[in-house]
Amino acid sequence: MISNGAVYKHEFSFSQExxxxxxxxxxxxxxxxxxxxxxxxxxxxxxIMHGMLSASLFSKVFGTLFPGEGTxxxxxxxxxxxxxxxxxxxIAEFTVKEVIAGKHRAVVETxxxxxxxxxxxxxxxxxxxxxxxx
Amino acid sequence: MISNGAVYKHEFSFSQExxxxxxxxxxxxxxxxxxxxxxxxxxxxxxIMHGMLSASLFSKVFGTLFPGEGTxxxxxxxxxxxxxxxxxxxIAEFTVKEVIAGKHRAVVETxxxxxxxxxxxxxxxxxxxxxxxx
Numbered sequence: 001m002i003s004n005g006a007v008y009k010h011e012f013s014f015s016q017e018x019x020x021x022x023x024x025x026x027x028x029x030x031x032x033x034x035x036x037x038x039x040x041x042x043x044x045x046x047x048i049m050h051g052m053l054s055a056s057l058f059s060k061v062f063g064t065l066f067p068g069e070g071t072x073x074x075x076x077x078x079x080x081x082x083x084x085x086x087x088x089x090x091i092a093e094f095t096v097k098e099v100i101a102g103k104h105r106a107v108v109e110t111x112x113x114x115x116x117x118x119x120x121x122x123x124x125x126x127x128x129x130x131x132x133x134x
Numbered sequence: 135m136i137s138n139g140a141v142y143k144h145e146f147s148f149s150q151e152x153x154x155x156x157x158x159x160x161x162x163x164x165x166x167x168x169x170x171x172x173x174x175x176x177x178x179x180x181x182i183m184h185g186m187l188s189a190s191l192f193s194k195v196f197g198t199l200f201p202g203e204g205t206x207x208x209x210x211x212x213x214x215x216x217x218x219x220x221x222x223x224x225i226a227e228f229t230v231k232e233v234i235a236g237k238h239r240a241v242v243e244t245x246x247x248x249x250x251x252x253x254x255x256x257x258x259x260x261x262x263x264x265x266x267x268x
Contacts, residue, residue, distance in 0.1 A: 018159050025155045026190035027146075030197030030205070051207045052190045056160035059186045063164030071164070073185045078210045 002106055002134055008066040008094040011115065012057055014049060016086045022053045048083040054122050057092045058110045062126065066094060067106075067133035074105070075127035082114075082121040089115040097125070104134045136240055136268055142200040142228040145249065146191055148183060150220045156187045182217040188256050191226045192244045196260065200228060201240075201267035208239070209261035216248075216255040223249040231259070238268045 014022075023029050028050055031038040039047040055078050062071045084090065091113045098107040105127060112122040128134070148156075157163050162184055165172040173181040189212050196205045218224065225247050232241040239261060246256040262268070 012161075021155065021159045022190075025152050025159065026187065026194055028190055028194035028197055030193075030203070032197070050190070050193060051210075052186060052193045053160065055189070056156075056162055056184070056186045059164075059184060060160055060162035063162055063166070069164070073214050075214065076185075076212045078212070080207050080209065 002067050002096050002099065004096055004099055006096040008061065010057065010061050010065065010092045010094075011089060012092065013089045014053060014086055016047065019047070019049055019053065019086055022050055026050070026052070028052070044083050046085060048085060051078065051080040051084075051122065054084055054090070054112050055124075057112070058094075058124075058126060061092060061094060062108075062128050067128070067130045070130050070132050072129040073126070074129055075125075076110070077124040077126075079123045080121075081123060082119060084112070084114075084121050090121065091115050099134060101134070103129075104131045105129050106134050136201050136230050136233065138230055138233055140230040142195065144191065144195050144199065144226045144228075145223060146226065147223045148187060148220055150181065153181070153183055153187065153220055156184055160184070160186070162186070178217050180219065182219060185212065185214040185218075185256065188218055188224070188246050189258075191246070192228075192258075192260060195226060195228065196242075196262050201262070201264045204264050204266050206263040207260070208263055209259075210244070211258040211260075213257045214255075215257060216253060218246070218255050224255065225249050233268060235268070237263070238265045239263050240268050
């Protein structure tokens, strides 16, 4: 069961090879994610991760870890605040803002922070449903 | 250049093999996406696609097609309204709601509709930046 104010943290990083695989499966082959020479001419200077790859971490955690199995994803807002890079350690941080017990739902703040600087790269809020765990 | 009211549509479908690859690269191995026997015991009856895989289509289109190269993703809201299944044709539909020309930004309504029924499976709104095309 999850409760108001509960916090869950999950550390992760992705390699360029994993970013390439994500581009392959989703079809999102924007060169800013894949081509170092192209990216060197943008404001980012080097390839950045797909925002949706980082957002997929929220889905992974909700569906497999917190609250885990049986979770149904209802809503997610995403603010892509800072670029994210490969081979860099990030922390996905979840804070339960509201438990709607009668409906087995919870509103959860979702953040991705750069581990080294603690700066927030992605922020947002999720609404999830789990009939056994909420 | 994109203008107020402009509409762009992009048809797509995913196979179970592609859903499996998405699970592999993101780490989201929620069995509701992967295991037909497990899914048969849920309200969905068969495996459903990851919501974030469908949302990745928005990123693909913004970054490669409409408005295309050079697009930076700033915000996205996502409402996962109906389950989505493999081997089913969907249409991602984009409608420009507001062009903020001075800031090279646009607010775009993003929908995913089941092609056969026209029912909306995923809705939301994006904010994108493109210094050459907006």
